[in-house]
Amino acid sequence: MFHTEICDLLGIRYPILQGAMQGAGGPRLVAATSQAGGLGILPTFGGTEEALRADIETARGLTDKPVAVNITPMGKAFTESRARICVEMEVPIVTTGRADPGEDAVGTMKDAGIKVIPVIPSVQHALRVQAEGVDAVIASGSEAGGHVGGVATLALVPQVVDAVDIPVLAAGGIGDGRGFLAMLALGAVGVQLGTALIATEEADVSDWYRNAILEMQATDTIVTTALTGATVRCIATPEIRAYEEARLSGAPKQELQRLRQITRQNHGHADRVGGADSNERRQGAAGQVAGLITRVRPTAEIIEHMIQDAAALSNGLADLAQASAPGAERAAE
Structure with a gap:
């Protein structure tokens, strides 16, 4: 399949x-x-x-x-x-x-x-x-x-x-x-x-990261350069929003550096279990599809359901295409 x-x-x-x-x-x-x-x-x-x-x-x-x-x-x-x-x-x-x-x-x-x-x-x-x-x-x-x-x-x-x-x-x-x-x-x-x-x-x-994903809507992410210097889509925390608002409003360089430092302190390896103060970190990458995620599941279940659901959808679309084909109504009579 x-x-x-x-x-x-x-x-x-x-x-x-x-x-x-x-x-x-x-x-x-x-x-x-x-x-x-x-x-x-x-x-x-x-x-x-x-x-x-x-x-x-x-x-x-x-x-x-x-x-x-x-x-x-x-x-x-x-x-x-x-x-x-x-x-x-x-x-x-x-x-x-x-x-x-x-x-x-x-x-x-x-x-x-x-x-x-x-x-x-x-x-x-x-x-x-x-x-x-x-x-x-x-x-x-x-x-x-x-x-x-x-x-x-x-x-x-x-x-x-x-x-x-x-x-x-x-x-x-x-x-x-x-x-x-x-x-x-x-x-x-x-x-x-x-x-x-x-x-x-x-x-x-971390518990914070997992729970944030479960509670997010698609509009709760933001693209920022604060974390790495390149464009990154991540969770739109108050710190990230503050940085982006300051950047767009033309804030002084020193203020942007201060806000960037705050965001970087909240980001990084400590989001991983076992990292220092992992549950104190309040930042992480996330895509807009987070709005579809509502519960914790095993990885195997997600993959199997993705394949099964796609197969069912494919069959439904095939039926729709057949029913919509030229002459389909006459053939059914």
């Missing part, structure tokens, strides 16, 4: 990837996603080499299915060091995000047989990484949580599909079978989920 070319390329049952999320996507969530038939992906943003090695080993101890790693390019040295670890530990799949991984890093991984799949926000970026020899791309729209571009998923995905000759997955605003099926209709061969998995039983998040 919904077996696409990305399933064969990555060795997975369902064309569903778990986005690498700092502060949420630890080994338990990664393993749960892979065990359920999708592809779990470990983050590297902000972590040490030792932590990455340990997370890979831990995730592998929880599932015998493929486990992937995401490398967020943070300079050539960081990117290449994480690529080397993936080669040494025989990681089969690497996704990349935020910036172009570069031909050297892509070449290193490809030479080792690693499948490389960048997350891209635009057609131009997709064409650039295709020229570097990547295996597929994830077209991530502006509804997504975390680092975002300026084009919505509905508009971005078909344009990327038309522009490149490699498989395209979709990300941003996908939370159930309806979104999954819609992305396939746009030409994607699969999807990547992020926000939809933050409130799962296996996500390594």
Whole structure:
């Protein structure tokens, strides 16, 4: 059911990837996603080499299915060091995000047989990484949580599909079978989920972060440069709103720096369970699909229901198309 070319390329049952999320996507969530038939992906943003090695080993101890790693390019040295670890530990799949991984890093991984799949926000970026020899791309729209571009998923995905000759997955605003099926209709061969998995039983998040996702509406997110300097969609906390209001009103540089420091103190690794003062942190990435999430569920349940609901919808649409076909009324008489 919904077996696409990305399933064969990555060795997975369902064309569903778990986005690498700092502060949420630890080994338990990664393993749960892979065990359920999708592809779990470990983050590297902000972590040490030792932590990455340990997370890979831990995730592998929880599932015998493929486990992937995401490398967020943070300079050539960081990117290449994480690529080397993936080669040494025989990681089969690497996704990349935020910036172009570069031909050297892509070449290193490809030479080792690693499948490389960048997350891209635009057609131009997709064409650039295709020229570097990547295996597929994830077209991530502006509804997504975390680092975002300026084009919505509905508009971005078909344009990327038309522009490149490699498989395209979709990300941003996908939370159930309806979104999954819609992305396939746009030409994607699969999807990547992020926000939809933050409130799962296996996500390594603080109570505050999980509860915030459950209580949010689509309008409770905001795009800001306060956290990393790049555009990030996150929970619209009072601190973030204050920063953006000050920025838009032309506040002095010193005031913006002060407000930015406050937001960054509330963001980061401590959102993960076990981090220092994890429940005191009041910030986290989130996409607009958070408005669909109302309860804590196991990761496997989310994936299975997504596939089942998409299948039911597909059958219903097929019936609708048949009933609407020219001559259908005469044939029924």
